[in-house]
Amino acid sequence: MLAPMSTITALADLEQEIAAPGAGPDRLRLVGTPFVPEVRLHLAEDAILWWARMEAAAGRSLPPPYWASVWAGGQALARHLLDHPDLVAGRRVLDLAAGSGLVAIAAALAGADRVVANDVDPYAVAAVTVNARANQVRVTADGEDLLDGVAGVDLVVAGDALYDAGLAARVLPYLRRCAERGVEVLVGDPDRGHLPPDGLDLVASYPVPTTEPSVDSPVRRVQVLRPR
């Protein structure tokens, strides 16, 4: 069972990690994103090693650091927003399941009026804060679980939010509800087996370089989709 952790503690941890001298495979580095070089992110050189060291230091379990890697779905969506700034310019945007905040930062760089990056992992909320700072953009980091409600924004973006069946079973109805209320929705997904057979239209498709562990090919085909 994971002990509850506050976003303030997580932010202090990440700021300390970033400021500490030295380097190594179990450390964070500020690096360019392979498919979105406009955005730099504090990422783990090896997320598993970073996670193990942080758990050992904390003396308890911590959530998997999904925010410490770039995901193919988020990279495709961020690329799409930067290449189609009309989708976000002057609009209110919610990045659902934001992880590092890559898509939120891309939306802000592309001219969004207000951007909220939402993730239930306090470390992801903290990562959004330090990554927005590194890219000199304004993004509000939010840690609430929003999936039982509906978004009050113009555009919801969700990169790689369908990575497990349980989460997909909550995210898909949430996105559908948002779309039914007139919110534009865009999903970036490399098909991890939880895409519904219909109800989503293809908007674009990108060959995305991936650094994800346990993926054989260095490139993944990622679809950007919107609910019909």
Ligand SMILES: C[S@@+](CC[C@H](N)C(=O)[O-])C[C@H]1O[C@@H](n2cnc3c(N)ncnc32)[C@H](O)[C@@H]1O
């Ligand atoms: C695979 S990562 C994708 C991160 C980012 N969108 C990207 O593409 O790089 C999925 C994220 O979903 C987050 N997540 C899990 N359950 C969630 C929920 N109920 N609400 C919001 N985010 C959630 C996880 O903490 C994780 O950071």
